Amino acid sequence: MKEFKGRVIAPGYFKGEAVVSRQGVNTLATFQKSALKNAEEVLVSDQNNPDIYEKNITGKALCLPITIGSTTGGLVIQTVCSMGINPACFLFSEHIDSLAASGIVLARIWEDSNVIAIDMLGKEFLETVQTGDILEVKEDGTVAIL
C-alpha cells in the first residue's frame, strides 16, 4: 500500500477503482457525448485522450494533472454532477485549475453534490497510480493505493 497526501477541495470518503489520465482532461470533450445522450454512465468521448478514451468513469476516482479546454468546463462538471453520472472523486496531481475548481464549487453549492476533490497530490502520485487500482480516499485528503 502506498499513501499520498493532498489538499482537500471537497471532502468525502471513497473506496473504489481508479481511472488515470496522464494528460490534462478536456472536460467538455470528455463528458459531452454521454451528457447529451442522457446516458446513465460516462464513457469518455475525447478521442485525443487515449488514456481514458471510451473508459467508464462514473462513480470512479478520476486521477489527472488538471483539466483543460473550453471555459464552459465548470458548467459541464456541474451538469454531470447534477445528473449523478460524475466521477465520485477528482484526484489532481497539480494545483486544481480555475475551471475544475469552478465546477466542483458549483456542483457542491448548487446541486448538493457529494463529489470529492483533492488536489496537489504530486507528480509521483500520477506516475504511480494505474487504471484499475483500488483507492481509498479519506476526508483529510489522504489517498491510499491499496
Add this chain to the structure above:
Amino acid sequence: MYEPKMKLTAEQRDILAGKQGEIKAKIMETIVMFGDIFEAPRLVPVTHHDGHLVTSFGIGLLKPLFKTMDRLNEADIKALGKFTVDPRPLDFENVKVNLLERLVFSKILYSQQKRYEEQLLKAGLRDEKAFTCACYLDEVGNIPQYGDVLSWAESSAVVYANSVLGARCNRNSGMLDLFGSIIGFVPEFGFITDEGRKSSWKVIIKTTRTPEAQILGSAIGMKVMEDVPYIIGLDKFIGTELDENTRGYLKDFGAATASNGAVGLYHIDNLTPEAKKLGHSLIKEDAKEYVIDDEELERVYHSYPIMWKKKEKEGNLVFIGCPHLTFKQINDWTDKIVAGLKETGRKKVKVRTIMTTAPDVLTKFKKTPKYEELLSTGVKVSSICPLMYTNNPLTKVRRIMTSSNKLRTYSIARYYKDLEILNYLVGKAVN
C-alpha cells in the same frame, strides 16, 4: 453558512449571511469558496461592470444552467452592467443546413436556445445584437480601460482584455463570469495581482518575416501552457502602435495562445500597454526561454493532425473569422478575394465560404458597397459561432477548412494559412 478563509467586508459578510436573499448568498458563497481554493486574501470590486459571458448556447445538456438562470430571473437578480455574450450557435439564413441537421440543431442540440436568450435578457444582456466573442471591438463597445477589474469568461476575450487593453481578469468558467457581474466582486488572485502578471517565459522572435499570427500563437500556447509569455522581437514586424491592423493581429494571435495552450495574458515588448510601461521588469528572474524562427513555425504548422475522414479530398466548406473578424479584416478579405478572382477569371469562390463577424460590425459593413461586392463572390457573412456549428456529429462529415487555430483545436476543421485559404478560394494552387 460557509466559513470563509479570506477576509470579507461587513457588506460582503451580510450578503453571504443571506441579508440580500438566499440566491445572492449562494452566489457569494460560490465566489468566496472559489477564491479560497486559490488562497485569495479578499474580494476586489469589479470596476468594469459590463460583463462578458462564454455560454451563449442553449445546449440541452446544460440543464443546471437553465435552472440557475430561472432562479436568478425569479428573484429579479440582474448583473450590475449590461453584458455581452459569445455568438449564437445557429444562423439558418446564412449558414445553410440540410433538413436532418436543422432538426438536430433546433430540436435536440440547441433546443433551449430561445428560453436561454430570454433568461439572459432578464439577467442584463445588453441587447439582441450582443452576441459576439469579440466584444471589445469598437463597434460592439464593451471595452474596459487599463487597470479595470473584470468578471469575464471566453478565453479569447479574456486574453485580449488582459494583454491588449491592460485590464485584469482571470480565466473564469461559465457561470462564475455572470456571478461576478451580479455581485460586483471577484477574488484577488492570479491575473488580478501585479505578481500574477509577471512572465515566466521569455519568447524571442527570430523569423525573417511577419509570423502568421495564428501559428505563432499556437506555438507559444503549446509551449508555455498557462504561463505568461513576454515576447521580444515581434514589434519589429507589427510595429509599436496598437492600430487597427495590430489589434486584429493580436486578437487572432491571442485566441491561438489561449486555445492551443491556456494563456490568459501575454506581453509584447514595446507594444502592449504593460510592456510599454514596465518593460523587462515584467520578466521573472528565472524565466525560461523559447526561440522562434521560421523553421520552428513550420514545425508547429506541420504538427497539426488532419482529422478529416477522407484526408486526400479537398475541403468543401470554409470558415473565416474565429474569433469574429474586425471591420478592417472583413474589408481586407473582401479586397483580396475580389482581386484574386479577377486574376484567375473566376466569378465565384471555389467552395462554400462563411465569414463570421460581430452583429454590430456586420451592420456597419452592410452599409458599405463592399458588402454586396463580397456577396457577389459567393461568400456568406454571418455572426454565428463556427465552433458551435461544428459541435455536432452531423457536421463532422464535412471537410471544413479554416484559418482559425481555435476552430482547428476544438473541431475536426483543418488549418490553413490565410494565403493558402485565399488561393484555394480564388482557384489558385494552395501553396
